[in-house]
Structures are given as C-alpha cells and as structure tokens.
Amino acid sequence: MVVWVTLESGGIWNQQNRRSEYLEAARGFLRKYAAAFPENRIARMYLGEPITAPKRYDAVPGAPDWAVWQRESLERLADIVEWWIDNRMRDNGEYGGGWGDDCEMWRWWVPVLIGFDSPKIAAAQERFSDALMSQSHMKSGYTTRMSDVEHTAEDSADVITPMMHLRPDDELWMRRAVRLAELMRDRWTGRNERGQLQFKSTYFTAHKVDDDAQRACDTVYHPRAVQPALLYWQRTGDPKLTELFGDWMSTWVDAAARAERGKPAGIIPSAIHWPDGQVGGLGKDWFDPRNHGEYTLYLWPSAMSMMTDTLLLTWRMTGDEKYLEPIRSMAAVLLETLENPPKTEPKPGSVAWCAQRMGGLANTLAKYRFLTGRDEFDRLLERTMSPYMRYRMRGDRGPMTETLRQTAEALRVNFEGYTSEVRYTDRVLRFPTLFGKGMLAEPAEPSYTPNTLLLYCMATGDPGDAGYFPLNAVRWLTGPREIAVLVTDSGPRTLEADLFHFGQAPREMTAELYLLEPGRYTWQIRISDQRDTPLSTGRFSVSGPRTRIAFEVPCRALCRLNIAAVREH
Incomplete structure (x- = not known):
C-alpha cells in the first residue's frame, strides 16, 4: 500500500525527498516479502522483475512496423479496460475507487472509447456516467460536496464529456453540459474590482461558493468545471456561450499581459485572486497561490494546457486575435529560452523559470498549426512537437513508430500492475513510473510508460488530446482489435488514413467524420502501393456536423482511404 500511496499523493510524489523516503520503505517491505515467499511473482514484479503476458502479437507479412505495434497496444489496452469492466464494476456502476477517482478512467480509455467503437466499453461508460449523474450529490447538475475545482469538477466533467462523444445528439447530455454554463454565469462568477468576469473561488458546489479569502482564486484548472459546456460551445457556436466564455477569457488575457507581483508580462498566471483581480493568490509569490x-x-x-486550449478555442469561436496573445507571448518566451538556455539556475517566478515549465504548450500550438496551416510556431514545434505531430508536419515516422514500440512493450508486461494491484483508480497506468534510477527499482531492461495519447492521435487525426478543444476528425465504428489506423491528413475538405486489418477475411467498416465542411465528397479505398484501379469508391454529401461512410477493407494488406471534396465548376 505504501507504493500506491506514493503514486497517489502529489505532496509525496512531486517532492523528491519524500518520494525517496516512501519508496525506500516500500522497497524494504517488498524485499522481506520476496525472501519469505520466493514463489510470489507479484513481489518480484514490484522489485523490477517483469511478468510478461503469455499472449503474443506476431507481425504478419505486409504489415508496417507502426501497424504491428499499434495493433498490439490497442488490444492490450482494451484487455485492461475490459478487465476493469469484468472484475471491478459494481452493481451501482462504480469500479471501487470512489466516484471521484473512478470517473477519471475514461481519460486513458480514449483511444478505444473515442477512436473506435467497442459496444462493451461504450456501454460500460454509459452505465457509469448515468449512475454517477444519478447520485444524490449530483442532482443539481454539479456536486454538492465542497472541495476545490480540480476535484469538484470531476464528477460532472469526466462523465458528461465522454458521453458527448459517444452520444453527441442526445438532448439529455447536451442539457447537462449547458447546465454547467448556467451555474458559471449565475453562481460561480462575478465582476471583480477591475470590472472583469472571473470565478470567485477555487472552492464551490452547485449551491454555494466558499467565501474564504485564501481560497478566493480563479485558476487555470477552472476550465474543467465547464469542460462539457466548452465542447457544446465548440459544436454549436451558441452566442450566449460566446459572450460568457469570451468575457471570461478576456480576464485571463489581461492578467497574462500584466507584469505584476513579480510575474513577467506575457506569462499566464496559475491563479487570479478575487475580488481584487490581482495575479496569484494570498501566497507571498505570484506563482504559488496557496489556495489549496x-x-x-x-x-x-x-x-496550464487547459487554459491555453480554452484560449485557442475562444479565438476560433470569436475570430478575435487578442485571445492568441498569451499563447504567442509564452511561445516566444519558450523559444528564446530553448535557443539560449540560462547558464545558471533561474530564479523562481522569472521568465526563464517559467519557460522551463511550459511543456504543455506544444499541444495547443499543434492544434493551432492544424487549424490554420500557419508556420509561425514551427521553430518551436520542431523542438517540442509530439511524435504524431512530427509525422504530420515532416513525414518522419521514426519517433512515432519507436513510441508505439515502447507503448506495446509497456503494456506487454505487468498486467497485474494495471489491474489487480491498483489501489487508486485515477492511477491505473502509472505503475511503470515506479521503475528507473532512484525509484522503487531499476530493472535490467528499460521501463516504458504507455502513450495512450499517441494511440488516440493516430486513430483520429487530432494533434492534441480529447479533453479540451478536441480536433478528432474521425471515429472508426469498428472494434479496436485486429486493426491499425494512421490518419495521414485531415482538414475541412479532406481526410486520408492508412488502414491495416490483421484478420483473415475482409472487414466491413464505417467511418464517422467530424471536421468536413458542408459539400459533396468522393471516397476511395486502394492498396497503398498500387496506383491503378481502386478497390472501391463512393460519393457522399456533408450537411451537418457528422457524416458516416461504410466500406470494406481487405485482409492483411495496407490500404489507404482517401476522402476529397468534389470541385464545383
């Protein structure tokens, strides 16, 4: 249990001395146990002796490496998800970790939940989401249990958001999303002394806002409170939400621009205090609000990525360039520091100190790049882009394929570390982080952590994550087994994807398309290395936010699906 407490508690895990102390104690217990019970493989697993899964996924002729590793990763991920459904889901819909932790599991289910269509996994998510929203503390659409926004928002954001992907036209889930915007407008926010709209506290419920001055902060975590409403706004363009969210983001644009309390101009603070509107909280440093x-x-x-993605979404919905200003100023700071690293350890709160902690900015910049095609951040993206983004921008499959291999290797071992040994359901895929120099054990072979974000990006074409301002171009309405997919191009008038089906008979598939603008389109399937007659073709029209096409892919041959707008004469 000491191991899992260490993984769960940020106050332990994020402080090296405390983490080392706890892991050293755990190591001592495990060594004694392993000596007393040498036949127990679980104890040895914790000490760095991996347990390899008996099932193998061998390569088949014609399958590229990326497809082999992705297929294995998807299937092993689905195995873990289904283990939790089969072995831990209770009659009331919980998984045993408490509603507030159980609800987070969908975040790593995303590749198989949103990228593909597994009826079993989708049904489990719907059952869980319905069950949590039916709890007495959720009857008003948001929790009635007082805590900070990172925790109070989970019970709604992490159940409504996945259902808006699974059931995008369901009126119930849309109403639940809009309800959060209503609470924000009517209860949680107000005009500060500068006349700007902001949240009044980090602590609030469906019925009450905590009035403790220490806790009186709007933060970069607050987009989580309205995450489903942001997705609803993205899809509908509701003008009332444009006014609400635009007003709120204007407050953050202003706070980012100000040099105040030692905060450099152009840096988004992590908090804005209420009601004075100053950056930070009541802590002595601007970067440490001490509101929790x-x-x-x-x-x-x-x-921070929640805030930068929300600013980007607001720019997209309004067309107002001011919402890009904090993103641009922080990107400039990061690029300058990467190209001219400081020679000494930066002072906390300084420009260079901030730049060293801006890793989450890359996904926001990648989304901007995909939306606009503009190259203004390319110098920075060259240094910080994800493996999938590198493939889309440069055609370089090397880092993507290597990360897939590492993900497959991570999921190939220590199944129990992702399932029966887990003690906190918001830490299911964290087990591999225990291994390495200075950690619980240093195994003979390198230890990798599964990269589920890459699996999602490859399957959907989204350059970032699905949480805020998702740009998933497609969902494959087929199960996540014996299949590998790589979206090679996506945009408002095109979609291209490579597909490899590992089964031994042709596969009927349906693609649900999300980003295509209204108009007429053609599609075709062809063997990737053949330029002659395609295997199949078709035409379709797009008139709304979602369109489906059905087709067949052959077995064990790399195919390309190409969708293109019909040129009107």
Whole structure:
C-alpha cells in the first residue's frame, strides 16, 4: 500500500525527498516479502522483475512496423479496460475507487472509447456516467460536496464529456453540459474590482461558493468545471456561450499581459485572486497561490494546457486575435529560452523559470498549426512537437513508430500492475513510473510508460488530446482489435488514413467524420502501393456536423482511404 500511496499523493510524489523516503520503505517491505515467499511473482514484479503476458502479437507479412505495434497496444489496452469492466464494476456502476477517482478512467480509455467503437466499453461508460449523474450529490447538475475545482469538477466533467462523444445528439447530455454554463454565469462568477468576469473561488458546489479569502482564486484548472459546456460551445457556436466564455477569457488575457507581483508580462498566471483581480493568490509569490492544502496542485504552471486550449478555442469561436496573445507571448518566451538556455539556475517566478515549465504548450500550438496551416510556431514545434505531430508536419515516422514500440512493450508486461494491484483508480497506468534510477527499482531492461495519447492521435487525426478543444476528425465504428489506423491528413475538405486489418477475411467498416465542411465528397479505398484501379469508391454529401461512410477493407494488406471534396465548376 505504501507504493500506491506514493503514486497517489502529489505532496509525496512531486517532492523528491519524500518520494525517496516512501519508496525506500516500500522497497524494504517488498524485499522481506520476496525472501519469505520466493514463489510470489507479484513481489518480484514490484522489485523490477517483469511478468510478461503469455499472449503474443506476431507481425504478419505486409504489415508496417507502426501497424504491428499499434495493433498490439490497442488490444492490450482494451484487455485492461475490459478487465476493469469484468472484475471491478459494481452493481451501482462504480469500479471501487470512489466516484471521484473512478470517473477519471475514461481519460486513458480514449483511444478505444473515442477512436473506435467497442459496444462493451461504450456501454460500460454509459452505465457509469448515468449512475454517477444519478447520485444524490449530483442532482443539481454539479456536486454538492465542497472541495476545490480540480476535484469538484470531476464528477460532472469526466462523465458528461465522454458521453458527448459517444452520444453527441442526445438532448439529455447536451442539457447537462449547458447546465454547467448556467451555474458559471449565475453562481460561480462575478465582476471583480477591475470590472472583469472571473470565478470567485477555487472552492464551490452547485449551491454555494466558499467565501474564504485564501481560497478566493480563479485558476487555470477552472476550465474543467465547464469542460462539457466548452465542447457544446465548440459544436454549436451558441452566442450566449460566446459572450460568457469570451468575457471570461478576456480576464485571463489581461492578467497574462500584466507584469505584476513579480510575474513577467506575457506569462499566464496559475491563479487570479478575487475580488481584487490581482495575479496569484494570498501566497507571498505570484506563482504559488496557496489556495489549496496540497499546494503543488495550483503551483505554476498547474493545469496550464487547459487554459491555453480554452484560449485557442475562444479565438476560433470569436475570430478575435487578442485571445492568441498569451499563447504567442509564452511561445516566444519558450523559444528564446530553448535557443539560449540560462547558464545558471533561474530564479523562481522569472521568465526563464517559467519557460522551463511550459511543456504543455506544444499541444495547443499543434492544434493551432492544424487549424490554420500557419508556420509561425514551427521553430518551436520542431523542438517540442509530439511524435504524431512530427509525422504530420515532416513525414518522419521514426519517433512515432519507436513510441508505439515502447507503448506495446509497456503494456506487454505487468498486467497485474494495471489491474489487480491498483489501489487508486485515477492511477491505473502509472505503475511503470515506479521503475528507473532512484525509484522503487531499476530493472535490467528499460521501463516504458504507455502513450495512450499517441494511440488516440493516430486513430483520429487530432494533434492534441480529447479533453479540451478536441480536433478528432474521425471515429472508426469498428472494434479496436485486429486493426491499425494512421490518419495521414485531415482538414475541412479532406481526410486520408492508412488502414491495416490483421484478420483473415475482409472487414466491413464505417467511418464517422467530424471536421468536413458542408459539400459533396468522393471516397476511395486502394492498396497503398498500387496506383491503378481502386478497390472501391463512393460519393457522399456533408450537411451537418457528422457524416458516416461504410466500406470494406481487405485482409492483411495496407490500404489507404482517401476522402476529397468534389470541385464545383
């Protein structure tokens, strides 16, 4: 249990001395146990002796390496998800970790939940989401249990958001999303002393806002409170939400621009205090608001990517360039520091100190690049882009394929570390982080952590994650087994994807398309290395936010699906 407490507690895990102390104690216990019970493989697993899964996924002729590794990763990920459904889902819909932790599991289910269509996994998510929203503390659409926004928002955001992907036209889930915007407008926010709209506290419920001055902060975590409403806004363009979210983001644009309390101009703070509107909280440093007992949660940069993605979404929905200003100023700071690294350790709160902690900015910049085609951030993206983004921008499959191999290797071992040994359901895929120099054990072979984000990006074409401002171009309405997919191009008038079916008979498939603008389109399937007559072709029209096409792919041959707009004469 000491191991899992260490993984769970940010106050332990994020402080090297405390983490080392706890892991050293755990190591001692495990060594004694392994000596007393040498036949127990689980104890040895914790000490760095991996347990390899008996099932193998061998390469088949014609399958590229990326497809082999992706297929194995998807199937092993699905195995883990289904283990939790089969062995831990209770009659009331919980998985045993408590609603507040169980609800987070969908975040790593995303590749098989949103990228593909597994009826079993989708049904489990729907059952869980319905069950949690039916709990007495959720009857008002948001929790009635007082805590900080990172925790109060989970029970709604992490059940409504996945259902808006699975059931995008369901009125119930859309109403639940809009309800959060209503609470934000009517209860959680107000005009500060500068006349700007902001959240009044980090602590609030469906019925009450905490009035403790120490907790009175709007933060970069607050987009989580309205995450489903942001997705609803992205899809509908609701003008009332444009006014609400645009007003709120204007407050953050202003706070980012100000040099205040030692914060450099152009840096988004992690908190804005209420009601004075100053950057930071009541802590002595601007970057450490001290608005929560576990202070590292809101310590800069905190959940900065939530804020930068929300700013990008607001720019997209309004067309107002001012919402890009904080993203541009922070990108400039990061690039300057990467190209001219400081020679000494930067002072906390300084420009260089902030730049060293801006890793989450890359996904926001990648989304901007895909949306616009503009190259203004390319110098920075060259240094920080994800493996999938590198493939899409440069055609370089090397890092992507290597990361897939590492993901497959991570999921190939220590199945129990992702299932029966887990003690906190918001840490299911964290087990591999225990291994390495200075950690619980240093195994003979390298230890990798599964990269589920890459699996999602490859399957859907989204350059970033599915949480905020998702740009998933497609969902494959087929199960996540014996299949590998790589979206090679996506945009408002085109989609291209490579597909490899590992089965021994042709496969009927349907693709649900999300980003195509209204118009007429053609599609064709062809063997990738053949330029002659395609295997099949078709025409279709797009008139709404989602369109489906059905087709067949042959077995064990790399195929390309090409969708293109019909040129009107």
